[in-house]
Amino acid sequence: xxxxxxxxxxxxxVGKGTVLKKVLKLDKNLALSISATTRKPREGEVDGVNYYxxxxxxxxxxxxxxxxLEYAEYVGNRYGTPLQPVLQKAEEGYxxxxxxxVQGCMQVMEKLPNAKGIFILPPSMKELESRLRGRESETDExxxxxxxxxxxELGYVNKFDYFVVNDTVQNAANRIIRIIESNR
Numbered sequence: 001x002x003x004x005x006x007x008x009x010x011x012x013x014v015g016k017g018t019v020l021k022k023v024l025k026l027d028k029n030l031a032l033s034i035s036a037t038t039r040k041p042r043e044g045e046v047d048g049v050n051y052y053x054x055x056x057x058x059x060x061x062x063x064x065x066x067x068x069l070e071y072a073e074y075v076g077n078r079y080g081t082p083l084q085p086v087l088q089k090a091e092e093g094y095x096x097x098x099x100x101x102v103q104g105c106m107q108v109m110e111k112l113p114n115a116k117g118i119f120i121l122p123p124s125m126k127e128l129e130s131r132l133r134g135r136e137s138e139t140d141e142x143x144x145x146x147x148x149x150x151x152x153e154l155g156y157v158n159k160f161d162y163f164v165v166n167d168t169v170q171n172a173a174n175r176i177i178r179i180i181e182s183n184r
Contacts, residue, residue: 011122011150033085033089035080036053036081068081
């Protein structure tokens with residue numbers, strides 16, 4: 001492989017997607033892996049752009065075909081990274097970014113020891129809760145589950161190669177770009 005693979009994780013609501021949009025605008029030699037999920041699309045999300053939205057049955061078929069680099073269940077939905085597109089982009093020379101949850105990152109880093117892990121941290125738990133509530137897309141019960149999960153996920157930060165605090169989108173994006181450039 002000529003490109004590097006980066007697995008980026010952090011608690012739900014930390015701003016991974018927003019930061020990565022900025023990172024992708026700053027560096028044209030990056031490719032974002034598109035995950036498959038069984039969850040319903042949020043407003044504005046497009047199949048094949050944000051996620052591949054699939055049924056549970058199709059998800060099981062992909063597992064049976066050994067077609068995922070990693071997959072996991074998270075807050076009642078399944079998420080997975082299709083293997084072939086990631087390997088193809090890396091072979092083409094792109095640095096590939098996988099935006100996945102912590103369990104998936106552990107699986108990828110085990111399967112691909114050269115993959116680099118970057119953990120995005122919130123400035124505080126209070127700010128994380130504020131960001132989750134600001135989405136206005138989930139019930140209080142789901143937000144509570146996400147915050148409980150976040151506390152567990154924060155315990156994995158030391159298993160990653162790097163961590164970045166998302167104090168502002170621009171600062172976090174600049175830090176990630178510096179990490180990527182240092183590995184080229």
